[in-house]
Amino acid sequence: MxxxxxxxxxxxxxxxxxxxxxxxxxxxxxxxxxxxxxxxxxxxxxxxxxxxxxxxxxxxxxxxxxxxxxxxxxxxxxxxxxxxxxxxxxxxxxxxxxxxxxxxxxxxxxxxxxxxxxxxxxxxxxxxxxxxxxxxxxxGSEEQKSTYLPKLVSCEWTGTMNLTEPHCGTDLGLLRTKAEPQDDGSYKITGQKIFISAGEHDMSDNIIHLVLAKIPGGPEGVKGISLFIVPKFMVNEDGSLGNRNALSCGKIEEKMGIHGNSTCVMNYDGATGYLVGDAHKGLRAMFTMMNEARIGVGLQGYAQAEAAYQNAVAYALDRLQGRDVTGAKNPDGPADPLIVHPDIRRNLMDQKSFTEGARAFVMWGATLIDAHTRGGDDDAHGLISLMTPVIKGFLTDKGFESTIQAQQVYGGHGYIEEWGMSQFARDARIAMIYEGANGVQALDLVGRKLAQDGGKHVMAFFEMVKSFLKDNEGNAALKADFLDPLKQASKDLQAAGMYFMQNGMKNPNAALAGSTDFMHLFGHVCLGLMWAQMAKAALEALENGGEDKSFYETKIATGRYYMARQLPATSMHLKRIESGADPVMALAAEAF
Amino acid sequence: MxxxxxxxxxxxxxxxxxxxxxxxxxxxxxxxxxxxxxxxxxxxxxxxxxxxxxxxxxxxxxxxxxxxxxxxxxxxxxxxxxxxxxxxxxxxxxxxxxxxxxxxxxxxxxxxxxxxxxxxxxxxxxxxxxxxxxxxxxxGSEEQKSTYLPKLVSCEWTGTMNLTEPHCGTDLGLLRTKAEPQDDGSYKITGQKIFISAGEHDMSDNIIHLVLAKIPGGPEGVKGISLFIVPKFMVNEDGSLGNRNALSCGKIEEKMGIHGNSTCVMNYDGATGYLVGDAHKGLRAMFTMMNEARIGVGLQGYAQAEAAYQNAVAYALDRLQGRDVTGAKNPDGPADPLIVHPDIRRNLMDQKSFTEGARAFVMWGATLIDAHTRGGDDDAHGLISLMTPVIKGFLTDKGFESTIQAQQVYGGHGYIEEWGMSQFARDARIAMIYEGANGVQALDLVGRKLAQDGGKHVMAFFEMVKSFLKDNEGNAALKADFLDPLKQASKDLQAAGMYFMQNGMKNPNAALAGSTDFMHLFGHVCLGLMWAQMAKAALEALENGGEDKSFYETKIATGRYYMARQLPATSMHLKRIESGADPVMALAAEAF
The missing domain is CATH 1.10.540.10 (Acyl-CoA dehydrogenase/oxidase, N-terminal domain)
Structure with a gap:
């Protein structure tokens, strides 16, 4: 296990x-x-x-x-x-x-x-x-808050997000679920939602579904979407549970992974729902959940990578196979442990340097959220809003890759289910898809977030990198291994942004064709910045006589690996971006 | 479906x-x-x-x-x-x-x-x-050939390869299965083999196991391995089937994919076996199977990518979601098909340009095999021997990635099993592992094949690229889009080879730490060469008034995509290689 x-x-x-x-x-x-x-x-x-x-x-x-x-x-x-x-x-x-x-x-x-x-x-x-x-x-209204929040906080009741319908995922403007106003101020919700995680289960007393639906007569498309609370069991005035609402789970999906979570088809057959916030403004409320969920999904990406990595290390230390080419490391045993082999090292270092960089990135992102929600810092809000698609898209793409690498360390034993390595990969795979597939994250980043507030937030990010480089320019221990590569990577990112500015206005496809590459380029620069900051912190700890010398030295060595072996991806992404829309858009649809 | x-x-x-x-x-x-x-x-x-x-x-x-x-x-x-x-x-x-x-x-x-x-x-x-x-x-001997080959050719009997044991996969020197000589010239085979594909099943009348085992008293390690024919049912002199041999399937593995193939634990309990070729020379015979199998596995990599791609295209043409940013393409429908979106195009072009390039690569490789086996061309043999780890390693890594991209086009529908996209990815995953995990392919390439026969074969490859560039230097239609990028990529490959020569002698880890990157760099150059050759062929067909103009134009546009958007990976791989062994080998084993 x-x-x-x-x-x-x-x-x-x-x-x-x-x-x-x-x-x-x-x-x-x-x-x-x-x-x-x-x-x-x-x-x-x-x-x-x-x-x-x-x-x-x-x-x-x-x-x-x-x-x-x-x-x-x-x-x-x-x-x-x-x-x-x-x-x-x-x-x-x-x-x-x-x-x-x-x-x-x-x-x-x-x-x-x-x-x-x-x-x-x-x-x-x-x-x-x-x-x-x-x-x-x-x-929510005060009444809604007092009715639902205590039970959601304690998880006596659980919640869900109901967005997707059979014919519409990302394009919520197409949704058909109807919410018909009733005389008592409630609504009757009718429609089918799919891919509802935790939609029905036996883990809590009640399930509070948050459902996107259209009130008839409202505006077309996404401007006519409202958000509703639709409880599985009606809640009496005294807080006790009443009748079952008119909703049911029609099916559980067979999935590639996350089998322990019930992914449900949910049928609403005139279920009683309560409007959250203003009518037709559901998208705004939905994005409160969505942005939080996207960061949570980015976290899933590297968290699965972390778990898979730990097991890959354990196996690489334990499994005896082949000999170190520079001389046996386990001369009394029949063979050396896998970890002596350079390509196994490369594999493990890829995982380790990604996961630790991603951890720093997400924790830093979390401080931005706190700075906004607890400290009212709007700049922090702008920055995390820019970073959200990068956290979600980059960390889940790379996190999945990392679980695949961990599985690879096990050879054939990684492919059979017995060792659990396949599960990490299968579970991590969903994170690239849900809460907005990663292509949609890239679109959000390039098509919306980059230019948000006049490009203020991306400029703030570049300023952050610049300040860090400037503040530490005299630090010889950081210079060649951390500052120089970070500077180069950041230049690549700026060049990509410049390419979009110069070409995206004439032809939006020139920017969008490079959106996924830009998201990855941005992600690498973020992790490069995190590693430079971590290396600095580790050097300081060593200077201050930090207790665990080997921990800090390992940290610096791992960062060096990231800068030397992962960060060079930025120039590749830049070249792809600068090749523009033509190679991507050349074919007629029927030529595929 | x-x-x-x-x-x-x-x-x-x-x-x-x-x-x-x-x-x-x-x-x-x-x-x-x-x-x-x-x-x-x-x-x-x-x-x-x-x-x-x-x-x-x-x-x-x-x-x-x-x-x-x-x-x-x-x-x-x-x-x-x-x-x-x-x-x-x-x-x-x-x-x-x-x-x-x-x-x-x-x-x-x-x-x-x-x-x-x-x-x-x-x-x-x-x-x-x-x-x-x-x-x-x-x-095999003449008798073995006449006994087994007709039935194997017709697949009335099927065959297996029995290499792996619980404690040894790649490191076959560790294997423990014993073959004890009997008076009648046969051997008694005793031991346990795992991960035996098609080890036991109901599809054929007999199963001919080819089993690696050690004859007691032989040399230590891989030099003491012999190859045996161990039939499931004994074969009588008249060719009819006799008694059941002392072997059995102990277990079927639960795997991530290829569920339709039975992956067996095989127990040999003094089963009767017949030596193939010379005693202790089993590895050579095994490599006959293995080299063939490796090319077959490389083919599996892109063949799964092809199947997944076809379905991704079908979905992208069918699924309506969002609008083309440059203007609606399906104005009478509720939304445009996915294929209008640049990031979906990028995704599909990645798949298409990989798969078609890989197909050309494998078919070219097959002509080298024919040139050797049918025409006695030893240079062709040397070249395919060099290419085998690239075909196996690069095409399965990329083929798997490609199935993941195809799955991604489906969004949530790609994650549920209903649409079959998960299966392509789960099935393709094994190809990176079996017949020598891809890290072992990279080791074979860098540690053995590069220097084989004094580096003659890799020089022949470079010569091929050089000749192609020279022969076509006047071809303006190929120059900027195909020849220039190919030249650059080939330079990167040569620089990587040079780095290994200059550093690998002093420190083998300097080469081995870059082995997987080298395998990918090599693979990209091969596909770049294939694309340049295909573009040339398509241009010629167009000049000759080839019937299906749009097919050839599509071919050229797809090649352009590969050269512009995939080939730039070579410089990233080179940078990683040139960062050498230090970042990879820096940590003590216990620091992971």
Whole structure:
């Protein structure tokens, strides 16, 4: 069975050595000292290792089953979920007014990584609930908040997002689910939604569906979409549960992975729903969930990579096969461990340097969210809004690749299900697709976010890189291995942006044809910046006589690897982008 | 259900416009005129489309089941296999002396592509049988040949390769299976083999296992390995089947994909075996199978990509979602088809340009094999021996990536099993692993093949590229789009080779740390060369007033895409290689 140990030391390094969270001027961050976060992360890590991880393969093997309208989740899932919610983990960063613990989002994110690594499918139940919590918290009426939030915070009730319909995914303007106003102010919701994660299950007392639907007579397309709360069981005035609402799970999908999460076809047959926020403004509320979900999905990408990496390392240390070409390392054994082989090293270093860079990137992103939500910093909001498609798209593309690399270390043993390496890849695969397929992320980045607010946010990012380079130009230990490659990569990114500006106005396809390459180019520059910052922090820790010298030295060596071996991808992406729209758009549709 | 249509037109283009097979001075090639190959490929394509493809999802869903020692294959598999073998398809390139049709390998390869695309798992049964045929044909005694070959050619009996044991895969020196000599000249084989594809099943009357084992008292390590024929049922002198041999299937593995093929744990309990070739020289015979199998696996890589691509195109043309940013293409419909979107185009062009380039590469490789086996051309043998790890490693890495891209076009529908896109990816994944994991291919390429015969073969390859560039330097239509990028990519490859020469002697790890990058760099240059040759052929066909103008124009545009958007990867791989061993080898084993 696969192992998992929470990387608490590395999380603490990112939070304290690199981001120095407790010194940031963000409300609530002064509490986040190293002792406190270590204690929390240790506890979270224990649950991840001892409760969630052992159920990961169980969830994959057993899957979810629909019988007479009831969905059975895998054995042990409910008990584990109860343990998590009773421990207060699901409301860590939620509003204390509704039973949450009011901690910063960055801490909840660090905890979340460990739980997602251990069991992605199980963690989707609280994950989606948190999205529903956020949407209602931001857009719901006072009555809706007091009715639903306490139960969502405690996860006694869980939540869902109902967007997709059989004929429409990304293009929500096409949706057909209808919401007919009733005399009592409620609506009757009718339609079919598909791919609804955690749509029906036996893990909670009630399920609060957030459903996008159209009120007849409203504007066409996405401007006529409204958001509704549609509970599985009606909620009485005293908060107790009433009748079953007119909705049901029609089918559970057979999927490539995340078998432990029930992906449902949901049928709404005149179900009672309650409008959230203003009529026809549902998209705005939906994006509250969506943006949060996208960062969560980016986290899934590298969290699965982390879990897969840990197992790849264990196997590479254990499996004896072949000899080190420079001389036997295990002369008394029949062969040397796999880890002596340079190509296995390359493979593991690819994974390690990606995962640690991605962790820093997501934690930094989480501090931007806190800076905005807790500190009212609009620039931070602009920056994370720019970064969201990069976090989602780049980290899930690369995270999946990383799980494939981990699987490869096992050779044939990686292909059979027994070792669990296939599951990491199959589970990670969905993250490239849901909450907006990665092509849509690239479109969002290039078609919308780049130019948002007059390009202010991307300029702020470049300024950040420039300042870092300038502030550290005298640092000889960083210069050749970190600053120079970062500078080059950042130039490539600027050149790509320039290409879009010069060509995208005349022909939008000239920009859009390069959108995925731009997203990857941007992602590499972000990880390059993270690595330069981490290397700086590690060097400082070494100078200050940090306790664990080998940890910091390993950190610097891993960063060097990223800069030397991953960052050169930027010039390739730039060349592709600069080849423009013609090669991409040359064929007639029927010539494919 | 997924579709599949054999790309007979493109195969004919490669065989005739590009490779001009019927004009090659290789025995038997004069028969390969366009009418003949078209007729064969049409028929093969019909079987692929009508018989094999419809069983692909069935095989995945039902899998193989072991009950009381008997393995049941999926419904319809045996009937389809009977149809294929009765049609004479399994012996297409086999020796007429043993019932084969004596056709060139290149034609069998073209036919094979269509069958592998349609149903990879099913086609492994005849594929492995062909490997066993080749090993016995090359190394067996006359008696062994006359006993086994006719039945293997007709696939009345099937074959297997038994190499891997629980504790050893790549490192065959570790193997423990014992072969004890008996008085009658036979051996008693005892040991356990794992991951034996088609090890036990209900598709044929007998199964001929080719088993690597050690004769006690022989040399240590790989020099003490011998190859044995171990039939499931003993064969009587008159050719009829006798008693069951002392071997059995202990277990069927649960795998990520290729569920339709039974992957078995095989237990040999003093089973009767017959030495093939000389004692202790089994590795040489095994490599006869292995080299053939590696090219076959490279073919699986792009053949799965082809099948996945066809379905991605169908979906992109059909699914309405969003609008073309440059103006609606389907103004009367609710939305435009996916194919209008530049990022979908990029995705499809990546797949198309890879798959067509790979097809040309493998077919060219097949002509080298024919030039050697039919024409005695040792240079051709040297060149294909150099190319084998590139064909296997590069085409399966890229082929898998391509299936993932195809799956991505479907969004959420790609993740559920219903549409079959997950299966293409799950099936293609094994090709990166078996017959030597791709890291081992890279090691073979850099550690062995590059320097083979004093580097003669790689020099011949560079010479080929140089000649092509020189012969066509006046061709303005090829210059900027094809010749210049090919020249640059080839320079990158030479620079990488130079880096290895200058640094690999002092420190082998300096070369091995770059081995996978070198394999990819080499693969890109090969596909770049193929595309330049195909573009030239298409331009000639257009000048000659070729019938299907749009086919040739599409070919040139697809090639342009590859050169502009894929080939720039070479400089990234070179940079990685030139960063040397240090970043890769920096960490102590315990620091991972």
């Amino acid at each position: 696969p192992i998992y140990n929470a990387p608490t030391k590395d999380l603490d390094f990112v939070l304290h050595d690199m981001l120095k969270v407790s010194h940031k001027d963000i409300p609530g961050y002064d509490e986040l000292d190293r002792d406190f976060t270590s204690a929390i992360l240790e506890e979270a890590g224990k649950i991840a290792r001892d409760v969630l991880a052992p159920l990961n393969v169980v969830g994959d093997t057993q899957g979810c089953h629909l019988e007479n309208g009831v969905v059975r989740t895998p054995e042990g899932f409910k008990e584990a979920f109860d343990l998590v919610r009773e421990g207060g983990w699901t409301g860590l960063d939620c509003d204390p007014e509704y039973g949450g613990q009011g901690m910063p989002y960055v801490l909840a994110t660090a905890v979340g990584e460990t739980h997602v690594s251990a069991n992605m499918a199980l963690n989707m139940y609280p994950g989606l609930t948190h999205g529903a919590y956020s949407a209602i918290h931001a857009h | 997924p579709i599949y249509n054999a790309p007979t037109k493109d195969l004919d283009f490669v065989l005739h416009d590009m490779l001009k097979v019927s004009h090659k001075d290789i025995p038997g090639y004069d028969e390969l005129d366009r009418d003949f190959t078209s007729a064969i490929l049409e028929e093969a394509g019909k079987i692929a489309r009508d018989v094999l493809a419809p069983l692909n999802v069935v095989g995945d869903t039902q899998g193989c089941h072991l009950e009381n020692g008997v393995v049941r294959t999926p419904e319809g598999f045996k009937e389809a296999f009977d149809l294929v073998r009765e049609g004479g398809w399994t012996g297409l390139d086999c020796d007429p002396e043993y019932g084969g049709q004596g056709m060139p390998y290149v034609l069998a390869t073209a036919v094979g592509e269509t069958h592998v695309s349609a149903n990879m798992a099913l086609n492994m049964y005849p594929g492995l049988t062909h490997g066993a045929y080749s090993a016995i044909h090359a190394h």
